[in-house]
Amino acid sequence: MQAQTLNRRWPWVAIVLSLTIAFVFAMISPAADSLQGFERVRIMYVHVPAAWLAYLAFFVTFGGSVGYLITRNLRWDRIAAASAEIGVYFTGLAIALGMIWGKSTWGVWWTWDARLTLTAIMFFVYLGYLALRRTTDDSVLRAGRAAVLGVLGAVQIPLVHFSVIWWRGLHQGPSVVRADGPAIQDPLMLTALIVGVLAFTVVYVSLMVKRIELIHLEDRKAAIDQSIERPVAGEAVTVPDLGGSS
Amino acid sequence: MTTGFWHQVTAVINRDLLRERRRGDVLWITIPFGAIALLLVPLAIGTDAILLRQIGPGMYWVIVMLFGVLVAVGKASSETLPQQDASALLGLDPAAGFVGRAASATLLLLIFETVVGLVAVGLYDVSIVGVPWLIITLLIVAIGLALLGTLTGSIVNSTSAGTALVPLLVAPLSVPLLLGATQSYEGLRLGHSILSWVLLMAAVVLVVAIIGVLTARPLQET
Secondary structure (H helix, E strand, O other): OEEEEEEEEHHHOOOOOOOHHHHHHHHHHOOOOOOOOOOHHHHHHHHHHHHHHHHHHHHHHHHEEEEEEHHHHHHHHHHHHHHHHHHHHHHHHHHHHHHHHHHHOOOOOOOOOOHHHHHHHHHHHHHHHHHHHHHOOOOHHHHHHHHHHHHHHHEEEEEEHHHHOOOOOOOOOOOOOOOOOOOOHHHHHHHHHHHHHHHHHHHHHHHHHHHHHHHHHHHHHHHHHOOOOOOOOOOOOOOOOOOOOO | OOHHHHHHHHHHHHHHHHHHHHHHHHHHHHHHHHHHHHHHHHHHHEEEHHHHHHHHHHHHHEEEEEHHHHHHHHHHHEEEEHHHHHHHHOOHHHHHHHHHHHHHHHHHHHHHHHHOOOOOOHHHHHOOOOOHHHHHHHHHHHHHHHHHHHHHHHOOOOOOHHHHHHHHHHOOOOOOHHHHHHHHHHHHHHHOOHHHHHHHHHHHHHHHHHHHHHHHHHHOOO
């Protein structure tokens, strides 16, 4: 019984623990930045991990979609669907935090920078993916169609990632993964950022486990619902009493 | 129908064009709708001739993207499930069906682009520059939109949302085409090379075409 409870609760425990550690690191890292100033620099410790995890999530959706198209195993579809949902959440979080940071730093909520615009487009592509899934009840039909869109949508991922290199804009270029080493000089800031990414990865994995489980249960429920024979009209409709003798 | 691939493609094109000739969806509904949209914009933002000349090309491409999708989707989703089953039983190669539907949509989109373009020239005083490159741009945009519309139309076909979902799927994916088209026109107007933009649009077309052909059979089976 205890093992069962632990098994059910470990994702939530992992999420709380990892986010607490990331929060502590973000708080003890130096606050003032010569360019960004004051506390707003701490937005980076959530914004950057959220953006990285969004890429990972959509890449997993792509992998799940390809996996389904090759094997026709619904397990791949569940992975793709769960990952897309979490990816949309992380993308929305990255955009929202980016806008807050942009308002305080650039003076505007939004600017037509390539990275920002392409990220917003990627967000809408995967919103469309989730909307498509909601329009089809049959799990096999839904999996096939969503898989094609999952492959098509993945074209956006490298475009968004490399947009800061290909086009000049306000958004800064890569800060950590660079050929000449990380651009962030302060080791504590860099550590806080990496810890943030690791913590968000734990959140992602934990949410994936729970969501896949839930989708599996939803599919089973739908299958049971379909197998139960029900009267076409139900009890709401009764045979009209036309009077007269029977 | 166990004939060659291109013969099947031609048959699908003929079928779609015949259907369009009989029903006139594009000619009598989508094209007038696009022209009305171009007419409404100046009423909303003002009729200043200089302003309209500036925004005219951009407005034209936005109208082409948003309304052009309807042209492609209309062709892709007009097949009912029994019709699709009949095509499959006749031995129609799903990839040939996809290419055929996209090709007929391309032809209709070219007509749409031409008529709406003339309306834009008339209403917004848009200047026509670099005709050969402009034709190439129009052609690539038509092919790209047709492929995107046909692919997404196949994906949403017979879902509960039907074609209502398609604009949400196509609009973000068609952004590279919109950027390429508007920047190409701007480049032609300023006398710059537009090769990089044309290559960007061609790359998008190629990727969507490959995905469309490769996924035609899985989509038919679902």
